[in-house]
Amino acid sequence: MRSGARQSAATATVHEHITDAVKTPDLIRLDGEVVLARFETMKVYAALGAVRSLLRRGRVVPGQTLVDSSSGIYAVALAMACHRYGLRCHIVASTTVDATMLAQLEILGATVDKMPPSQSLRLDQELRVRHVRQLLAERPDFHWMRQYHDAVHHEGYREFAELLDASLPDGPLTVVGAVGTGASTGGLARALRESGRAVRLVGIQPFGSVTFASEQFSDPEAIIAGIGSSIPFGNVHHELYDTVHWLDFRHAMAGAVGLLRRHAVFAGLSTGAAHLAASWEAARDPGRLHLVLGADTGHRYAERVFTRHAEALDPAGLRPRPIASLDALRPPWSVMEWGRRAAPEAARLPEQGGAPAPVPTVEMQP
Numbered sequence: 001m002r003s004g005a006r007q008s009a010a011t012a013t014v015h016e017h018i019t020d021a022v023k024t025p026d027l028i029r030l031d032g033e034v035v036l037a038r039f040e041t042m043k044v045y046a047a048l049g050a051v052r053s054l055l056r057r058g059r060v061v062p063g064q065t066l067v068d069s070s071s072g073i074y075a076v077a078l079a080m081a082c083h084r085y086g087l088r089c090h091i092v093a094s095t096t097v098d099a100t101m102l103a104q105l106e107i108l109g110a111t112v113d114k115m116p117p118s119q120s121l122r123l124d125q126e127l128r129v130r131h132v133r134q135l136l137a138e139r140p141d142f143h144w145m146r147q148y149h150d151a152v153h154h155e156g157y158r159e160f161a162e163l164l165d166a167s168l169p170d171g172p173l174t175v176v177g178a179v180g181t182g183a184s185t186g187g188l189a190r191a192l193r194e195s196g197r198a199v200r201l202v203g204i205q206p207f208g209s210v211t212f213a214s215e216q217f218s219d220p221e222a223i224i225a226g227i228g229s230s231i232p233f234g235n236v237h238h239e240l241y242d243t244v245h246w247l248d249f250r251h252a253m254a255g256a257v258g259l260l261r262r263h264a265v266f267a268g269l270s271t272g273a274a275h276l277a278a279s280w281e282a283a284r285d286p287g288r289l290h291l292v293l294g295a296d297t298g299h300r301y302a303e304r305v306f307t308r309h310a311e312a313l314d315p316a317g318l319r320p321r322p323i324a325s326l327d328a329l330r331p332p333w334s335v336m337e338w339g340r341r342a343a344p345e346a347a348r349l350p351e352q353g354g355a356p357a358p359v360p361t362v363e364m365q366p
Contacts, residue, residue: 012312049156157187177293182236221249
């Protein structure tokens with residue numbers, strides 16, 4: 001060190017495993033009272049928390065194979081958790097798992113069964129779950145992680161809640177995030193509320209999802225990977241949500257491209273949708289802090305979204321259609337005060353009194 005030079009106070013943590021580095025988000029202020037929690041892979045919290053809990057309780061042992069179905073980021077998170085704790089990993093992968101992600105999984109030591117293309121999201125999910133059941137029948141020593149239903153996936157988000165409580169100012173908070181399995185938004189909101197913070201939870205849904213009753217619509221562009229569902233998920237606790245936004249692909253694309261253009265943040269479609277909704281929410285309640293959950297980076301959307309940036313709608317000109325009941329739900333963007341009500345019937349598991357039935361499909365216009 002040169003004489004008279006001031007020693008920098010900045011330090012960096014040396015992590016013992018990559019999962020400790022990637023699980024922690026960067027907190028980035030976007031506009032005024034809107035903060036983005038930008039993750040490389042948010043589901044590392046879910047996978048690490050679940051695996052640690054299962055090992056601690058003796059439900060799995062080192063060397064055992066953990067298996068689950070995934071559309072992408074959970075698969076990588078689970079493979080990383082297995083790598084850390086000496087477990088084997090087997091993934092039944094959706095068609096949304098691309099070649100880059102597949103290579104990551106294989107190098108991490110995971111075995112992968114990639115399902116063939118399906119005519120619909122419902123068929124894709126049902127085929128994957130059916131394949132997992134076949135694997136379990138052949139290999140009863142496998143442990144099915146059941147990320148859609150096992151509440152153990154909520155546990156890791158308590159650590160995230162503690163990080164936020166230590167990093168954000170005291171006071172009311174609105175959390176805006178995509179609802180897939182329900183573990184991230186639900187687990188985080190519950191933990192924050194239990195810590196004493198007043199939290200308003202805003203869920204983001206695509207059209208075509210049974211979770212919040214938009215299954216009668218079909219988006220010809222795409223279902224946003226990793227959010228929404230065509231089958232009921234036990235990990236979605238509807239009574240935790242205050243507000244729900246439904247957005248189509250083009251609005252999510254506008255949010256993602258706008259986030260990169262305005263803030264230089266390269267994030268996925270679910271983050272883009274959450275960013276667009278949070279901007280509208282914050283404009284209506286400018287004195288309240290809003291937290292956007294950015295689940296992953298934009299790399300797997302490079303061709304489908306970012307190379308088409310010239311087609312993206314201008315976020316400044318987009319507004320949702322407020323609705324008072326699900327009967328009024330319409331594309332391309334609707335918002336409703338959910339009011340912490342129970343799940344719609346089609347989103348309930350059979351043991352919860354659900355009776356899912358096929359519904360007519362309404363084709364959305366681009």
